[in-house]
């Protein structure tokens with residue numbers, strides 16, 4: 001029981017560390033990154049720079065990156 005509790009705390013800490021350090025956008029290399037959560041519960045980064053997410057045809061196509069956390073959560 002204590003072990004499970006400890007693991008949960010560790011995971012929460014690691015998640016906080018990961019979320020505190022957003023990556024640069026893989027497309028525009030900008031730092032206008034926000035965190036989002038999918039309906040299935042997975043977290044991902046998303047670039048919201050207007051010049052990056054808007055295609056030449058004017059459609060929105062934001063760069064995203066799935067966040068992988070150790071422990072599978």
Ligand SMILES: [Zn+2]
Nearest residue numbers: 025028047052
């Ligand atoms: Zn971008």
